Amino acid sequence: MASPKHWGEWFLGLRVTPAGVFGVAFLARVALVFYGVFQDRTLLVRYTDVDYQVFTDAARFVTQGRSPYLRATYRYTPLLGWLLTPNVYLCELFGKFLFISCDLLTAFFLYRLLLLKGLGRRRACGYCVFWLLNPLPMAVSSRGNADSLVAALVLATLYLLATRQVACAAVSYGLAVHMKIYPVTYILPVALHLLPERGGGPGPAQPRRSFRASVFEFLKRLCSHAVLVFVAVAGLTFFALSLGFYRIYGWEFLEHTYLYHLTRRDIRHNFSPYFYMLYLTAESAWSFSLGIAAFLPQFLLLSAVSFAYYRDLVFCCFLHTSIFVTFNKVCTSQYFLWYLCLLPLVMPLVRIPWKRGVGLLMLWFIGQALWLAPAYVLEFQGKNTFLFIWLASLFFLLINCSILIQIISYYKQEPLAERIKYD
Amino acid sequence: MTFSGRFLNVKEPTGGPNPQVPVSAGGDRELPGPARKTASRGRGLEAGPGRRSQSNRPGSGHGACAAPCPASDRTARVTESSVSVTNSVAARSRSGVRRAKAPLSASSSVRVSSARALGSAFSSVLAARAVGVRAVAWLLLWEAAGFTSTPATAFSAAPTDTGIRAICSEIILRQEVLKDGFHRDLLIKVKFGESIEDLQTCRLLIKQYIPAGLFVDPYELASLRERNITEAVMVSENFNIEAPNYLSEESEVLIYARQDSQCIDCFQAFLPVHYRYHRPHSKDGETFIVVNNPDLLMYCDQEFPILKCWAQSKVAAPCALKNKDICQWNNMKYKSVYKNVTLQVPVGLTIHTSLVCSVTLLITVLCSTLILVAVFKYGHFSL
Numbered sequence: 177m178a179s180p181k182h183w184g185e186w187f188l189g190l191r192v193t194p195a196g197v198f199g200v201a202f203l204a205r206v207a208l209v210f211y212g213v214f215q216d217r218t219l220l221v222r223y224t225d226v227d228y229q230v231f232t233d234a235a236r237f238v239t240q241g242r243s244p245y246l247r248a249t250y251r252y253t254p255l256l257g258w259l260l261t262p263n264v265y266l267c268e269l270f271g272k273f274l275f276i277s278c279d280l281l282t283a284f285f286l287y288r289l290l291l292l293k294g295l296g297r298r299r300a301c302g303y304c305v306f307w308l309l310n311p312l313p314m315a316v317s318s319r320g321n322a323d324s325l326v327a328a329l330v331l332a333t334l335y336l337l338a339t340r341q342v343a344c345a346a347v348s349y350g351l352a353v354h355m356k357i358y359p360v361t362y363i364l365p366v367a368l369h370l371l372p373e374r375g376g377g378p379g380p381a382q383p384r385r386s387f388r389a390s391v392f393e394f395l396k397r398l399c400s401h402a403v404l405v406f407v408a409v410a411g412l413t414f415f416a417l418s419l420g421f422y423r424i425y426g427w428e429f430l431e432h433t434y435l436y437h438l439t440r441r442d443i444r445h446n447f448s449p450y451f452y453m454l455y456l457t458a459e460s461a462w463s464f465s466l467g468i469a470a471f472l473p474q475f476l477l478l479s480a481v482s483f484a485y486y487r488d489l490v491f492c493c494f495l496h497t498s499i500f501v502t503f504n505k506v507c508t509s510q511y512f513l514w515y516l517c518l519l520p521l522v523m524p525l526v527r528i529p530w531k532r533g534v535g536l537l538m539l540w541f542i543g544q545a546l547w548l549a550p551a552y553v554l555e556f557q558g559k560n561t562f563l564f565i566w567l568a569s570l571f572f573l574l575i576n577c578s579i580l581i582q583i584i585s586y587y588k589q590e591p592l593a594e595r596i597k598y599d
Numbered sequence: 600m601t602f603s604g605r606f607l608n609v610k611e612p613t614g615g616p617n618p619q620v621p622v623s624a625g626g627d628r629e630l631p632g633p634a635r636k637t638a639s640r641g642r643g644l645e646a647g648p649g650r651r652s653q654s655n656r657p658g659s660g661h662g663a664c665a666a667p668c669p670a671s672d673r674t675a676r677v678t679e680s681s682v683s684v685t686n687s688v689a690a691r692s693r694s695g696v697r698r699a700k701a702p703l704s705a706s707s708s709v710r711v712s713s714a715r716a717l718g719s720a721f722s723s724v725l726a727a728r729a730v731g732v733r734a735v736a737w738l739l740l741w742e743a744a745g746f747t748s749t750p751a752t753a754f755s756a757a758p759t760d761t762g763i764r765a766i767c768s769e770i771i772l773r774q775e776v777l778k779d780g781f782h783r784d785l786l787i788k789v790k791f792g793e794s795i796e797d798l799q800t801c802r803l804l805i806k807q808y809i810p811a812g813l814f815v816d817p818y819e820l821a822s823l824r825e826r827n828i829t830e831a832v833m834v835s836e837n838f839n840i841e842a843p844n845y846l847s848e849e850s851e852v853l854i855y856a857r858q859d860s861q862c863i864d865c866f867q868a869f870l871p872v873h874y875r876y877h878r879p880h881s882k883d884g885e886t887f888i889v890v891n892n893p894d895l896l897m898y899c900d901q902e903f904p905i906l907k908c909w910a911q912s913k914v915a916a917p918c919a920l921k922n923k924d925i926c927q928w929n930n931m932k933y934k935s936v937y938k939n940v941t942l943q944v945p946v947g948l949t950i951h952t953s954l955v956c957s958v959t960l961l962i963t964v965l966c967s968t969l970i971l972v973a974v975f976k977y978g979h980f981s982l
Contacts, residue, residue: 560948
């Protein structure tokens, strides 16, 4: 059977330069922003997301010297309100252009990381196309969601780690965790990634050690220079930001930025398989234990994946976020962007035959459509379709898991490259 | 039942219905259905609006009305409702009134008897000559047309005749809920029985109490105010848009009603509402939200005597949407078409709880195990 042409090789046939692709992507996003302005003015259904209005209102409060949390449903860092103050002073489209630029910055980091892995310029660009010309991030950024900011920060962290700038990576990481909590799961794979080689290196078989001795040695390695620098600087950044904002805005800041997301029990319908269970047991005595039961699979899987794949940090982070989103108690379509931004980096190493890849993609869309149908009937026609939504969410979980298993099984690790020395 | 038909049946010396009045279909029958009434009336009165000036004599028409006045204004409205006039304005008000017919259905007997009274009054005139029958029939038809198609002008023609205005007409309020699903639109229509000329300078404010099961998004209201679709503002502070029903409270919304362009005496107000999530139920998959009738507040720049009909108390509220001044609004009493509005909300079924919990946990544990197995199989564990 002729080996299917890999996407990268096919792309080489096209005569496009990276700059051209970036230019096209930028123009497409700008066009969407202006289309959004048009649709907002003419049609009843607005193109701009509600969140963008929330950001702008919060920025307005900030310009008046007041707390952005005066705006109901503003559950983000005050930094976002500060960043978007030009929305009020200059033009309301400033925020959207900022998010589009972060989109392109993300793509830039993807490109550089792919180059670092050893791919040629054209091939690297070919993979970046999955982020640059993908309608989902285009639509999300042009509608005014701030997810591209966090994606850019995460990619910056990965890039800086790959170029051995640990301290800068730590600052970027601290900022990313401050903006959205989910990157906190990356701390374990990053720490493992930064571990120095085991003393003695590959050589004759080590004498049998007791378990306690192994653990002790592991902890000693964990206290190596690189790991300590990263953890210390990231922790310092995060706590400095939190303390600073706490001094300015008080308890409200902690409540809305962190606690809300950690303790959030959104019983309204969403993609999560746990939705119906949590809705039915919202007021029962089992609610807390069920919450813990829902958290355990996530925790176990994340730990296992960290220890298995920390050598390839990008793949590890991708798996981390996919598992986190798939098994989370709340899941909306915005969350898919969190791992989508890492997909172009993973693609060169995951050699799925393209037919199977397309099939998996179609299956993913079908799973979403099967959920969206009863959800639409519930929300816009008022019929009781809770059971169908629940079944569709379970089916979507099964689809996501099979995709993850396929990705894991087709992942071909690079020939065990020498560990980059960080000391 | 047709006015002329009845009179023709009783008085007709020539036998058979008047060929000029094509109401033969309905003429023989007592009180045929509304549709038939409408059709026959319509055909017979095609010339009606044109002859209005002739028939609108404050003499006999109103004189005949003077005695059974309260019944006759109902008569006028009811018979008006059975007239299919091409004017959509009248059609709109008629449909509004027809729905309000439930309490007024008892008046149909009143209608019949008053019409009969009128018919017999004219019969004596008719018995005299056969030729005069047609002429008088036409005259009566025109009078009926003028009488029924413009009740408003008929009343305004005698504004100083306080004897006629012995009883106030009612304000009729109707609440409708449009759309389906979790996002509904509340439409409140208010119809005044009186001529609106007096009331042109008045403003109407609707104070709607939103139950805990619903919520109103104040930011959505702000955006609707900007687009000039509706003028509504929330009174209560401290609301949580995302909380479920059992953790929320009732709220109040003030809506500044607007004149309804399609209906002379009507105001309308529009408010988008959304459902909150409710507790799951053990038996049915639905629970109910009850929206009570709002308070109707009116403020006029001058004092009109007509307001005394309805005003029951004074309420302080902002004079206008953008105005911070507080005016003393009159709380008006009104008649509501429906006692209240009931909305159905789908909720989860608690009988599913054990099934849902067990299956969910089973499948999530199964999936995580499968992924763990794959990780152990293909992953490279080393430290």
